[in-house]
Amino acid sequence: MRRKPVPRKPVPFRKSKKKSSFFSGKVGCYSGILFLVVFVLGTAYHYREGLAYYLGFKSDKVLQSATSKHLSDVRNFQVLEKHEGKSIGLDVSEYQEKISWSYVDTLEQKYRLDFVFIRATVGKDRVDRQFKRNWLGAKENKMIRGAYHYYRPNENSIEQAELFIKTVTLRKGDLPPVLDIEKLPKNQSIDSLKVGLKRWLHKVESHYKVKPIIYTGEKYYDDFLKEEFSAYLFWIANYNFYRESIEEDWLFWQFTEKATVPGIKTSVDINIYNGDLEQLGFITVE
Known part of the structure; x- marks a missing residue:
């Protein structure tokens, strides 16, 4: 006796699962696009004044190169x-x-440039190749000038200080010397690094009879220097997109490395002094 073939039961809800996966992916995609649109609109609103400046007052430049402006310019x-x-x-x-x-005078044809810090030396054995030219050029351009030393943590601090002293002669009206510390040591502890920094600072202060300024990044400042070097004034670098104001305890704030200045072919760092031009004169060498 032949048996009737037993019909196979269809797999339940297979189609509904496929549809569910499709629609959930579509919803996720739309959510991502919506988030991006909200973010862009929020950013545009936050920087509305800057955008108005570039799209309105600088319409001639926009016509020349509408897509070349970076958001950093607006910030x-x-x-x-x-x-x-x-x-x-x-x-x-x-x-x-x-x-x-002679062309270095203003930023964005509006903001006068009053001062300049010029790199003089690096580590224990290198003088910046453009230091002498920049040092004289800034003076001839009637800018308040200052010199800084790029500190190498793994080199002798006294030798580094001696190279800076040998290279830089400060005159009345110049800014105090600056110690630029950005790197962590490879072959020594943080405590040893701090000893070396203090040795450099003390030797330079003894020579110039003025307390140096310390340049560093905001995180480096918070993590390693803020407490133990509180007797010094700080020049802080922070290019964060959302930081727009200088802190009360910062002497200078380097807020961008992507500015365009007449007379300079490359991008350049711009700094804000926590005071006006008259107050800046109070901290210069006497």
Whole structure:
């Protein structure tokens, strides 16, 4: 007797599962797009003043190159607007190549550049290739100038201080010497690093009879220097997109490394002094 074939039962809900997966993916995609749109609109609203400046007052430049402006340019303008009245300056080294100092006067054709920090030395044995030229050029351009030393943690601190002293002659009206510390040591402890920094600072202060300024990044400052070096004034670097104001305990704030200045071929760092031009004069060498 032949048996009737037993019909196979269909797999339940297979189609519904496929549809569910499709629609959930579609919803996720739309959610991502919506988030991106909200973020862009929120950013545009936050930087509305800067955008208005670039799209309105600088319409001639927009017509020339509408897509070449970076959001960093807009942020730079926003930061400068918030610090109206404070003294603005820059810092340079050999990386800016040969600078035409007679053209270095304003930022965005609006903000006067009052001061400049110039890299003089690196470690125990290297003088910045453009230091002499920049040092004289800034003076001829009637800018308040200062010199800084890039500190190498794994080299002798006294030798580094001696190289800076041998290279830099400060005159009345110049800014105090600056110690630039950015790197952590490889072959020594943090405590040993701090000893070396203090040795450099003490030797330089003894020579110039003025307390040096310390340059570093905000995180480095918070983690290693803020407490133990509280007797010193700080120049802090922070390019964070959302930081727009200088802290009360910062002497200078380097807020961007992507500015364009007449007379300089490359991008350049811009700094805000926590005071006006007259107050800046109070901290210069007497």
